Amino acid sequence: MLKTASAALLCVAALAGCGVVVDRRADLREAEAEARYGPVGQMLEVDGTTVHALVTGQGPDLVLLHGASGNVRDFTFDLVDRLKGNYRVIAFDRPGMGWTERLPGYGGAGSTRGETPREQARFLQKVADRLGVSNPMVLGHSYGGAVALAWALERPEDTAALVLLAAVSNPWPGSLDPLYRINSSALGSATVVPMITAFAGEERVDNALTAIFAPQPVPKGYDRHVGAGLSLRRESLRANAQQVNGLRPQVVEMSHHYGELTMPAEILHGTEDTIVGLSIHSEILATQMPNGTLLRMQGVGHMPHHADPEAVVAAVRRAARRAGLR
Numbered sequence: 485m486l487k488t489a490s491a492a493l494l495c496v497a498a499l500a501g502c503g504v505v506v507d508r509r510a511d512l513r514e515a516e517a518e519a520r521y522g523p524v525g526q527m528l529e530v531d532g533t534t535v536h537a538l539v540t541g542q543g544p545d546l547v548l549l550h551g552a553s554g555n556v557r558d559f560t561f562d563l564v565d566r567l568k569g570n571y572r573v574i575a576f577d578r579p580g581m582g583w584t585e586r587l588p589g590y591g592g593a594g595s596t597r598g599e600t601p602r603e604q605a606r607f608l609q610k611v612a613d614r615l616g617v618s619n620p621m622v623l624g625h626s627y628g629g630a631v632a633l634a635w636a637l638e639r640p641e642d643t644a645a646l647v648l649l650a651a652v653s654n655p656w657p658g659s660l661d662p663l664y665r666i667n668s669s670a671l672g673s674a675t676v677v678p679m680i681t682a683f684a685g686e687e688r689v690d691n692a693l694t695a696i697f698a699p700q701p702v703p704k705g706y707d708r709h710v711g712a713g714l715s716l717r718r719e720s721l722r723a724n725a726q727q728v729n730g731l732r733p734q735v736v737e738m739s740h741h742y743g744e745l746t747m748p749a750e751i752l753h754g755t756e757d758t759i760v761g762l763s764i765h766s767e768i769l770a771t772q773m774p775n776g777t778l779l780r781m782q783g784v785g786h787m788p789h790h791a792d793p794e795a796v797v798a799a800v801r802r803a804a805r806r807a808g809l810r
Contacts, residue, residue, distance in 0.1 A: 517713025541568030580723025598726030754784030
């Protein structure tokens with residue numbers, strides 16, 4: 485009996501020691517990522533939450549909302565410079581991603597829920613109000629497309645137009661990658677997430693980027709610009725997993741109201757997108773929105789703003805013209 489108890493105590497001590505090692509290594513890697521990839525915009529505090537916003541350019545207001553696991557650097561790699569000559573561009577890090585904190589009530593030990601698209605939209609609209617944003621066009625990519633749709637549903641009379649890139653908009657069949665469920669659980673959040681932060685290597689990041697961009701190659705220099713290390717921080721991994729894991733019921737509810745959105749909507753989607761399927765999302769969305777027009781981008785995968793940025797710029801131009809902003 486004593487031997488069994490002693491063995492159990494040794495196992496607990498060993499696991500605790502491993503946890504300390506993992507946390508220290510995770511702390512170091514997070515500090516390195518934050519030192520290397522600092523904010524590119526301004527830091528604001530709204531309702532006690534710190535948010536990162538990049539504001540640049542002149543013209544009609546254009547809000548940019550990035551996808552899952554991302555941050556504003558995805559847009560500053562190429563797209564922002566193409567837009568800022570004709571629009572005032574406002575790009576946000578969504579809650580829990582990049583340099584924006586999670587919303588009150590989310591995150592921390594034992595949390596398993598992620599901020600919904602509507603909650604994110606309402607919060608970012610408060611930030612936009614602080615920045616003097618008025619009747620903006622809202623561009624969203626992937627998960628950010630769901631937040632853009634939520635933005636329009638929350639303020640239909642103060643949203644000039646939507647530009648949706650490979651946007652998640654409708655319920656999908658099947659299940660998500662099991663890692664989303666694991667990382668969003670209390671146990672996975674406490675054990676698996678720190679291991680990923682501490683030990684995920686460049687090969688894992690390269691493989692993830694390759695899959696996201698396929699069939700297009702990852703643009704030269706993108707990996708060094710986007711700051712994947714920010715997405716691998718523990719709190720960002722938890723936020724992303726919890727938000728994605730809880731997304732399906734949110735788009736089910738939102739999809740019942742797309743017919744109420746009468747603003748112009750430019751919907752762009754690659755025919756080779758294997759992450760957010762064209763037929764499941766944008767082809768259906770184009771029939772749900774009274775003023776939605778769909779551009780099928782032949783041969784393009786999940787990153788249309790990198791595969792053909794000028795097509796996206798042209799879509800923004802069309803949206804502005806249709807909304808009477810040009």
